[in-house]
Amino acid sequence: xxxxxxxxxxxxxxxxxxxxxxxxxxxxxxxxxxxxxxxxxxxxxxxxxxxxxxxxxxxxxxxxxxxxxxxxxxxxxxxxxxxxxxxxxxxxxxxxxxxxxxxxxxxxxxxxxxxxxxxxxx
Amino acid sequence: xxxxxxxxxxxxxxxxxxxxxxxxxxxxxxxxxxxxxxxxxxxxxxxxxxxxxxxxxxxxxxxxxxxxxxxxxxxxxxxxxxxxxxxxxxxxxxxxxxxxxxxxxxxxx
Numbered sequence: 001x002x003x004x005x006x007x008x009x010x011x012x013x014x015x016x017x018x019x020x021x022x023x024x025x026x027x028x029x030x031x032x033x034x035x036x037x038x039x040x041x042x043x044x045x046x047x048x049x050x051x052x053x054x055x056x057x058x059x060x061x062x063x064x065x066x067x068x069x070x071x072x073x074x075x076x077x078x079x080x081x082x083x084x085x086x087x088x089x090x091x092x093x094x095x096x097x098x099x100x101x102x103x104x105x106x107x108x109x110x111x112x113x114x115x116x117x118x119x120x121x122x
Numbered sequence: 123x124x125x126x127x128x129x130x131x132x133x134x135x136x137x138x139x140x141x142x143x144x145x146x147x148x149x150x151x152x153x154x155x156x157x158x159x160x161x162x163x164x165x166x167x168x169x170x171x172x173x174x175x176x177x178x179x180x181x182x183x184x185x186x187x188x189x190x191x192x193x194x195x196x197x198x199x200x201x202x203x204x205x206x207x208x209x210x211x212x213x214x215x216x217x218x219x220x221x222x223x224x225x226x227x228x229x230x231x
Contacts, residue, residue: 044225061219107154
Protein backbone atom coordinates (compact mmCIF):
# COMPACT_ATOMS: atom_id res chain seq x y z
CA UNK A 1 0.00 0.00 0.00
CA UNK A 2 1.37 3.39 -1.01
CA UNK A 3 1.83 5.69 1.97
CA UNK A 4 3.09 9.26 2.17
CA UNK A 5 3.51 10.77 5.62
CA UNK A 6 4.44 14.43 5.99
CA UNK A 7 5.99 15.97 9.09
CA UNK A 8 7.70 19.14 10.26
CA UNK A 9 4.85 21.63 10.20
CA UNK A 10 4.88 24.11 13.09
CA UNK A 11 4.19 27.73 13.95
CA UNK A 12 7.06 29.95 12.76
CA UNK A 13 7.63 33.70 12.71
CA UNK A 14 7.76 35.68 9.45
CA UNK A 15 11.27 35.55 8.04
CA UNK A 16 11.93 32.20 9.67
CA UNK A 17 12.91 28.84 8.20
CA UNK A 18 11.47 25.35 8.32
CA UNK A 19 12.14 21.97 6.74
CA UNK A 20 9.28 19.65 5.88
CA UNK A 21 9.75 15.92 5.37
CA UNK A 22 7.71 13.26 3.60
CA UNK A 23 8.33 9.59 4.30
CA UNK A 24 7.29 7.30 1.45
CA UNK A 25 6.56 3.58 1.56
CA UNK A 26 4.78 0.90 -0.43
CA UNK A 27 6.39 1.68 -3.79
CA UNK A 28 9.80 2.06 -5.44
CA UNK A 29 10.48 5.64 -4.41
CA UNK A 30 13.28 6.33 -6.85
CA UNK A 31 11.06 5.45 -9.82
CA UNK A 32 8.89 8.53 -9.30
CA UNK A 33 8.94 12.29 -9.60
CA UNK A 34 7.55 13.82 -6.39
CA UNK A 35 5.67 17.05 -5.70
CA UNK A 36 4.69 19.42 -2.92
CA UNK A 37 1.21 20.98 -3.12
CA UNK A 38 -0.23 23.38 -0.55
CA UNK A 39 -3.64 24.60 0.52
CA UNK A 40 -4.14 27.77 2.54
CA UNK A 41 -6.96 27.57 5.11
CA UNK A 42 -10.32 27.66 3.33
CA UNK A 43 -8.64 28.13 -0.06
CA UNK A 44 -7.86 26.06 -3.14
CA UNK A 45 -4.89 23.93 -4.11
CA UNK A 46 -1.58 25.47 -5.16
CA UNK A 47 1.31 23.50 -6.64
CA UNK A 48 4.62 24.36 -4.98
CA UNK A 49 7.44 22.31 -6.47
CA UNK A 50 8.52 19.07 -8.13
CA UNK A 51 11.69 17.01 -8.17
CA UNK A 52 12.56 14.31 -10.69
CA UNK A 53 13.27 10.73 -9.65
CA UNK A 54 17.02 11.33 -9.41
CA UNK A 55 16.88 14.88 -8.09
CA UNK A 56 18.39 16.16 -11.31
CA UNK A 57 15.46 18.39 -12.25
CA UNK A 58 13.51 20.70 -9.99
CA UNK A 59 10.77 23.23 -10.70
CA UNK A 60 9.08 25.80 -8.48
CA UNK A 61 6.01 27.99 -8.42
CA UNK A 62 6.88 31.64 -8.89
CA UNK A 63 5.48 32.37 -5.41
CA UNK A 64 8.23 30.31 -3.72
CA UNK A 65 11.11 30.51 -6.21
CA UNK A 66 14.33 31.57 -4.52
CA UNK A 67 12.96 30.88 -1.02
CA UNK A 68 12.06 27.17 -1.06
CA UNK A 69 14.28 24.23 -2.03
CA UNK A 70 12.99 20.74 -2.79
CA UNK A 71 15.25 17.73 -2.33
CA UNK A 72 15.10 13.98 -1.87
CA UNK A 73 17.11 11.14 -0.37
CA UNK A 74 16.30 7.98 -2.28
CA UNK A 75 18.30 5.86 0.19
CA UNK A 76 15.84 6.96 2.88
CA UNK A 77 12.70 7.05 0.70
CA UNK A 78 12.23 10.64 1.76
CA UNK A 79 11.24 13.95 0.21
CA UNK A 80 12.04 17.33 1.72
CA UNK A 81 11.06 20.97 1.39
CA UNK A 82 13.41 23.59 2.86
CA UNK A 83 11.43 26.77 3.39
CA UNK A 84 13.30 30.05 4.03
CA UNK A 85 12.22 33.68 4.35
CA UNK A 86 8.74 32.54 5.28
CA UNK A 87 5.84 34.93 4.81
CA UNK A 88 2.37 34.99 6.31
CA UNK A 89 0.98 33.99 2.92
CA UNK A 90 2.92 30.71 3.13
CA UNK A 91 0.53 29.57 5.87
CA UNK A 92 -1.03 26.38 4.52
CA UNK A 93 -1.43 22.64 4.75
CA UNK A 94 1.47 21.18 2.78
CA UNK A 95 0.86 17.92 0.93
CA UNK A 96 3.44 15.56 -0.46
CA UNK A 97 2.19 13.88 -3.65
CA UNK A 98 3.48 11.20 -6.01
CA UNK A 99 3.57 11.85 -9.73
CA UNK A 100 1.29 9.63 -11.76
CA UNK A 101 4.03 8.51 -14.17
CA UNK A 102 6.70 6.01 -13.23
CA UNK A 103 10.05 6.72 -14.92
CA UNK A 104 8.92 10.12 -16.12
CA UNK A 105 6.77 13.09 -15.18
CA UNK A 106 3.07 13.18 -15.93
CA UNK A 107 2.34 16.29 -13.86
CA UNK A 108 -0.61 14.58 -12.20
CA UNK A 109 -0.75 13.30 -8.63
CA UNK A 110 -2.01 9.81 -7.94
CA UNK A 111 -1.23 9.52 -4.23
CA UNK A 112 -1.31 12.24 -1.58
CA UNK A 113 -0.27 12.37 2.05
CA UNK A 114 -2.52 13.79 4.75
CA UNK A 115 -0.57 17.04 4.93
CA UNK A 116 1.39 18.96 7.55
CA UNK A 117 0.29 22.41 8.71
CA UNK A 118 2.66 25.35 8.48
CA UNK A 119 1.57 28.54 10.22
CA UNK A 120 3.59 31.70 9.70
CA UNK A 121 2.63 34.22 12.34
CA UNK A 122 4.21 36.64 14.77
CA UNK B 123 -6.70 34.51 -9.20
CA UNK B 124 -6.30 30.97 -10.52
CA UNK B 125 -4.82 30.30 -13.96
CA UNK B 126 -7.60 27.79 -14.75
CA UNK B 127 -11.17 29.03 -14.38
CA UNK B 128 -13.86 26.95 -12.72
CA UNK B 129 -17.32 27.95 -11.47
CA UNK B 130 -17.14 28.39 -7.69
CA UNK B 131 -20.23 26.29 -7.11
CA UNK B 132 -22.48 23.68 -8.70
CA UNK B 133 -25.44 21.73 -7.46
CA UNK B 134 -27.81 18.94 -8.38
CA UNK B 135 -30.32 16.53 -6.96
CA UNK B 136 -29.70 12.82 -6.45
CA UNK B 137 -29.70 10.95 -9.75
CA UNK B 138 -29.06 14.05 -11.84
CA UNK B 139 -26.14 14.69 -14.17
CA UNK B 140 -23.87 17.60 -13.29
CA UNK B 141 -21.06 19.12 -15.35
CA UNK B 142 -18.17 21.23 -14.06
CA UNK B 143 -16.18 23.29 -16.55
CA UNK B 144 -12.52 24.26 -16.53
CA UNK B 145 -11.20 26.94 -18.87
CA UNK B 146 -7.54 27.55 -19.60
CA UNK B 147 -5.28 28.60 -22.44
CA UNK B 148 -3.05 27.26 -25.17
CA UNK B 149 -0.11 27.00 -22.75
CA UNK B 150 -1.86 24.67 -20.34
CA UNK B 151 -5.07 22.83 -21.26
CA UNK B 152 -4.53 23.48 -24.95
CA UNK B 153 -1.24 21.57 -25.05
CA UNK B 154 -1.14 19.31 -21.99
CA UNK B 155 -3.21 16.71 -20.17
CA UNK B 156 -5.97 17.71 -17.76
CA UNK B 157 -6.41 16.10 -14.35
CA UNK B 158 -9.38 16.25 -11.97
CA UNK B 159 -9.27 15.85 -8.20
CA UNK B 160 -12.01 15.34 -5.65
CA UNK B 161 -11.55 16.66 -2.11
CA UNK B 162 -14.08 15.48 0.43
CA UNK B 163 -14.46 17.69 3.52
CA UNK B 164 -11.46 17.42 5.85
CA UNK B 165 -9.52 15.01 3.66
CA UNK B 166 -6.65 15.05 1.19
CA UNK B 167 -7.45 15.39 -2.51
CA UNK B 168 -7.99 12.23 -4.52
CA UNK B 169 -7.23 11.68 -8.21
CA UNK B 170 -10.50 11.34 -10.11
CA UNK B 171 -9.56 11.70 -13.80
CA UNK B 172 -6.12 11.61 -15.43
CA UNK B 173 -4.91 12.36 -18.95
CA UNK B 174 -8.15 14.16 -19.84
CA UNK B 175 -10.56 11.23 -19.65
CA UNK B 176 -9.00 8.21 -17.89
CA UNK B 177 -10.34 6.90 -14.60
CA UNK B 178 -8.03 5.34 -11.99
CA UNK B 179 -9.11 1.94 -10.77
CA UNK B 180 -11.77 2.26 -8.11
CA UNK B 181 -13.30 5.47 -9.48
CA UNK B 182 -16.90 4.77 -10.55
CA UNK B 183 -17.77 5.18 -14.22
CA UNK B 184 -20.32 7.79 -13.14
CA UNK B 185 -17.35 10.18 -13.36
CA UNK B 186 -16.08 11.14 -16.81
CA UNK B 187 -13.76 13.77 -18.23
CA UNK B 188 -13.43 15.45 -21.59
CA UNK B 189 -11.30 18.09 -23.22
CA UNK B 190 -11.78 20.31 -26.25
CA UNK B 191 -9.29 22.97 -27.24
CA UNK B 192 -8.47 25.06 -24.18
CA UNK B 193 -11.38 23.83 -22.06
CA UNK B 194 -12.19 20.68 -20.14
CA UNK B 195 -15.20 19.29 -18.32
CA UNK B 196 -15.96 16.85 -15.56
CA UNK B 197 -19.33 15.13 -15.71
CA UNK B 198 -20.93 13.29 -12.83
CA UNK B 199 -23.97 11.20 -13.67
CA UNK B 200 -26.35 9.51 -11.24
CA UNK B 201 -25.43 12.09 -8.58
CA UNK B 202 -25.15 10.72 -5.04
CA UNK B 203 -24.95 12.45 -1.67
CA UNK B 204 -21.38 11.20 -1.19
CA UNK B 205 -20.31 13.16 -4.28
CA UNK B 206 -20.67 16.38 -2.27
CA UNK B 207 -17.11 17.71 -2.31
CA UNK B 208 -14.74 20.24 -3.83
CA UNK B 209 -13.51 19.46 -7.36
CA UNK B 210 -10.32 20.83 -8.89
CA UNK B 211 -8.95 20.70 -12.41
CA UNK B 212 -5.21 20.94 -13.06
CA UNK B 213 -2.73 20.88 -15.91
CA UNK B 214 0.93 21.44 -16.65
CA UNK B 215 1.61 24.90 -18.02
CA UNK B 216 4.42 25.52 -20.50
CA UNK B 217 5.74 28.24 -18.16
CA UNK B 218 6.99 25.28 -16.08
CA UNK B 219 4.27 25.18 -13.45
CA UNK B 220 1.39 22.92 -12.57
CA UNK B 221 -1.70 25.14 -12.53
CA UNK B 222 -4.97 24.48 -10.74
CA UNK B 223 -8.47 25.79 -11.08
CA UNK B 224 -9.92 27.63 -8.11
CA UNK B 225 -12.15 24.69 -7.27
CA UNK B 226 -15.88 24.01 -7.55
CA UNK B 227 -17.94 23.22 -4.48
CA UNK B 228 -20.57 20.65 -5.45
CA UNK B 229 -23.72 20.53 -3.36
CA UNK B 230 -26.15 17.63 -3.58
CA UNK B 231 -29.57 19.06 -2.79
